[in-house]
Amino acid sequence: MQLVLASNNTVKTQEIASMFAEYQVDVINYRELLAEQVFPKETTTDLHQNAKTKALFIHRLLPDAYILADDSGLFLDAFPDQFGVTTSRDFKALGIKGTENENAYIAQLYDNPAINNSAHMTAIYVLVQPDGQVLESSGQSGIHMLNHQLGDYAAGLDRLLVTENGLTLAQMPIAQRVAYHHRGRAAKNLLKQLSF
Numbered sequence: 086m087q088l089v090l091a092s093n094n095t096v097k098t099q100e101i102a103s104m105f106a107e108y109q110v111d112v113i114n115y116r117e118l119l120a121e122q123v124f125p126k127e128t129t130t131d132l133h134q135n136a137k138t139k140a141l142f143i144h145r146l147l148p149d150a151y152i153l154a155d156d157s158g159l160f161l162d163a164f165p166d167q168f169g170v171t172t173s174r175d176f177k178a179l180g181i182k183g184t185e186n187e188n189a190y191i192a193q194l195y196d197n198p199a200i201n202n203s204a205h206m207t208a209i210y211v212l213v214q215p216d217g218q219v220l221e222s223s224g225q226s227g228i229h230m231l232n233h234q235l236g237d238y239a240a241g242l243d244r245l246l247v248t249e250n251g252l253t254l255a256q257m258p259i260a261q262r263v264a265y266h267h268r269g270r271a272a273k274n275l276l277k278q279l280s281f
Contacts (some may be wrong), residue, residue: 087111091143091154103262104272132156138212144213151204152213162203184241195232208267224270
């Protein structure tokens with residue numbers, strides 16, 4: 086089975102494809118089939134709606150394909166008014182570019198050991214099937230955030246976010262990480278709903 090990802094983000098495409106590959110499902114980006122599109126504006130309050138809007142948008146252009154879309158966010162208990170649904174937009178508004186700079190910014194938020202470091206990432210997938218049926222799934226990862234990076238198996242926030250096994254997501258190879266990663270868990274939950 087092949088899923089077509091409704092995203093203009095190459096790094097996100099690679100990560101999602103790697104998660105689904107662990108379940109023997111192929112994911113390609115819609116740009117392999119169409120010219121790049123401008124997606125409708127996203128909400129600032131609803132991950133589900135953002136993913137659904139992207140999936141339905143590309144489904145109208147590729148009605149015979151299984152169209153997958155994702156939205157995700159970083160949720161920091163000590164900073165409830167930052168990030169969440171608007172994570173990537175908040176980094177952009179702060180003028181922070183690149184994963185290393187994003188990690189440095191988040192790590193410095195936790196330089197004070199008195200700050201509550203509870204945190205998690207949430208991913209939402211929406212899949213529009215050729216018959217128009219819409220499936221949704223979610224996944225969550227992480228229990229707290231570090232003030233320093235650990236692990237070389239992955240990049241970005243995966244190097245700061247510690248899961249319930251005591252390791253950061255980046256300290257685990259993909260075969261192990263998929264079971265703890267928000268996108269990996271959302272993939273597993275979505276695939277349970279599908280019958281091929």
